[in-house]
Amino acid sequence: MKRLRLDRWTGQLLLARPGASTASTPRAVPLRSAAAAPRCTAVAAAAVRCQSTSAAPQTPGEVDDFHDGTDPVRFPPLEQLPPRATSLPSPPPERAPQSAKLAALHARLSLPERLPLQTLARALVDASADENPQFNNTNLAFVGQSLINYHVAEWLMCRYPRLPMDILYAAMKAYAGPTALHHVARSWGVEHAAAPGGEVDPGLLQFSMHKPGDAIVSFGYRRAELEGIKKYKWRHGMSSRVVFDDDFGEMVDTEEARDELRSRADTEYGNEYTRSLAEKAYATCARAVTGAIYAHAGREAAKAFIKAHILSRTLDLSRLFAFKKPTRELSLLCAREDFEPPVARLLSETGRLSRTPVFVVGIFSGKDKLGEAAGPSLEHARNKAAMNALKSWYLYSPGEHVRVPSDMLAEDAKPWEPAYIDIGEIIGR
Numbered sequence: 179m180k181r182l183r184l185d186r187w188t189g190q191l192l193l194a195r196p197g198a199s200t201a202s203t204p205r206a207v208p209l210r211s212a213a214a215a216p217r218c219t220a221v222a223a224a225a226v227r228c229q230s231t232s233a234a235p236q237t238p239g240e241v242d243d244f245h246d247g248t249d250p251v252r253f254p255p256l257e258q259l260p261p262r263a264t265s266l267p268s269p270p271p272e273r274a275p276q277s278a279k280l281a282a283l284h285a286r287l288s289l290p291e292r293l294p295l296q297t298l299a300r301a302l303v304d305a306s307a308d309e310n311p312q313f314n315n316t317n318l319a320f321v322g323q324s325l326i327n328y329h330v331a332e333w334l335m336c337r338y339p340r341l342p343m344d345i346l347y348a349a350m351k352a353y354a355g356p357t358a359l360h361h362v363a364r365s366w367g368v369e370h371a372a373a374p375g376g377e378v379d380p381g382l383l384q385f386s387m388h389k390p391g392d393a394i395v396s397f398g399y400r401r402a403e404l405e406g407i408k409k410y411k412w413r414h415g416m417s418s419r420v421v422f423d424d425d426f427g428e429m430v431d432t433e434e435a436r437d438e439l440r441s442r443a444d445t446e447y448g449n450e451y452t453r454s455l456a457e458k459a460y461a462t463c464a465r466a467v468t469g470a471i472y473a474h475a476g477r478e479a480a481k482a483f484i485k486a487h488i489l490s491r492t493l494d495l496s497r498l499f500a501f502k503k504p505t506r507e508l509s510l511l512c513a514r515e516d517f518e519p520p521v522a523r524l525l526s527e528t529g530r531l532s533r534t535p536v537f538v539v540g541i542f543s544g545k546d547k548l549g550e551a552a553g554p555s556l557e558h559a560r561n562k563a564a565m566n567a568l569k570s571w572y573l574y575s576p577g578e579h580v581r582v583p584s585d586m587l588a589e590d591a592k593p594w595e596p597a598y599i600d601i602g603e604i605i606g607r
Contacts, residue, residue, distance in 0.1 A: 266376030268308040268384060274299040279369075279381025287366060287467070290475040295380075297474065301466035304385035304459045307374030315466035322469030327425045329484045330354045332582045335597075338495065340572045342603040343416050347427035348498045353488055355426060359461035362487055368463060370456065385459035387452050400430050477587060496569050503605075504564035508541065508548070511571065511604050518544040520567070522560045525550065539563045572603075 274280055274295040284298055301315045308314045330353045334346060341349065352358060363383075374384035399422045406412050407429065419427045472480035501507060508520050525538040539559035540550040549567030553559030576598055586594050 267310075268303045268313055268374060269299065269376055269378055269380040271296045271299065271313075274380045277379055277381040279379055281381075283366065283368065283381060289467075289471065290479055293470055293474045297470045298467070299380040301470050302368070302380070302383045302463055303374075304383070304462060306386040306389045306455075306459070307384040315462060318466035318469035318473070319462045320465075320469070321472055322465035322467065325468055325472055325480055326354045326359075326465060326484055326488060329481060329582075329584065330488065331425070332584060333489055336580045336582050337575055337578075338573060339576070339598045340574050340600040340603075341495070342572060343420065344427065345495065345498050345572070347419070349493065349495060351426040351428075352493050352498075353491065356457050356461040358488075358491070359464040360457040362491075363460040363464040366464075368460065370459070383459060383463055385455065387455060404429060404431060481584065495573060499565070499569055499572070501565050501568060504561055504568055507604050508564045508567055511568070512543055514604070517546075520548060520564070522563065524556070541567050 277295070277299070280295050280299055280302075284293070284295060289298070297318075300313060301318055303314045305311075305314045305316045311317060327350070330350055331346075334341065334349055334353075338349075368383050370383040370385065371378045374386055378384055401407065401414075401418075401422055403412065407414060414429075422430070424430055468480055468483060471483050505520075512518065512520050520541050520543050523540050523542055525540045527535065527537045529535045530537075535554060536552055537554070537556050537559045538550065538552045539556065539562075541548045541560075541563045549563045549565070549570060551559055551562030551566050553562050581595065581597070583594075583597075585591055
């Protein structure tokens with residue numbers, strides 16, 4: 179039988195029964211002499227220090243430096259910060275190369291090597307965290323917003339030249355709006371800090387829930403009748419939306435009181451306002467990263483980044499349409515295009531006298547079938563068929579890989595072929 183080593187016994191057992199080592203020794207193991215007892219005791223004491231989970235005895239005043247009574251031996255500080263780090267509203271730029279989160283984000287997005295970590299760290303600092311424009315992402319976000327909106331708009335107009343204006347605005351917001359860019363930044367693995375400060379890891383998104391910060395300058399004008407539109411729900415048409423409103427056809431409101439914003443932020447965390455602040459901060463971060471790529475790597479790198487992360491997202495444009503009078507709109511379309519007047523014909527039916535009848539109706543212009551749909555009644559099937567016919571007209575596309583005007587900025591670009599331009603929608607919504 180193998181001999182047992184007393185010095186390998188656990189420290190808890192030796193500490194509980196220090197004098198019973200010989201009594202608990204197996205019979206097959208020969209007892210050691212009394213001269214070896216001090217050595218065994220010393221080994222046991224060493225084992226207690228190395229293996230015991232009990233706290234080591236502390237000298238008086240050892241924990242006086244920690245207000246919460248934390249043991250400095252077991253819980254040492256994670257990082258020795260410079261003295262001025264705790265007084266800054268955001269992390270200093272020299273800490274960016276030491277951040278593992280920042281390096282991981284740079285590698286995860288396959289960003290160009292010419293984009294330094296200091297600029298990427300600046301893209302993660304919102305204006306509500308640091309008001310200094312030389313250290314926050316406001317300027318980068320403005321450049322990125324202009325680039326994203328431009329490339330999304332030209333792609334939609336060349337890919338779907340017959341889209342109505344309100345559908346174009348909705349598609350623009352679905353691709354480049356705050357909610358969409360918030361999901362894009364989340365998919366990158368960007369995490370936010372609980373509160374901004376100089377001691378925060380530069381790889382975390384920083385924004386404040388109590389200070390609204392300066393909004394990104396956007397294109398558009400503030401309406402003089404804005405208060406009346408909000409209070410009395412005045413109607414504003416599509417022409418005024420094109421002239422006065424922002425890139426998404428929404429009214430520009432820059433006069434909202436800061437006191438009201440602060441009062442909203444002081445309420446319970448997790449309300450609608452605080453969620454919108456987080457959404458805007460993430461969207462601003464995505465725009466700032468795009469602007470940083472443009473500033474350091476150039477136009478083509480920024481365009482490829484937008485195409486890979488924003489235009490690659492799937493959007494079902496057919497679900498954005500809402501027709502009020504589809505049959506009337508289809509009749510006006512056929513009259514404008516010199517088509518024969520549309521006629522609805524019953525193609526098939528089943529269970530007319532049952533509880534669940536199904537009618538299949540087709541819309542024909544001469545011998546050409548414009549649309550087809552099924553419904554529980556003849557009227558419902560006719561309206562759905564007219565809607566499908568209108569969607570097939572508005573969602574016309576010359577091809578998936580359509581050229582856009584920005585392609586001509588490349589040095590080896592082919593001669594430009596004019597894009598197809600439709601004369602406009604039938605009925606303004």
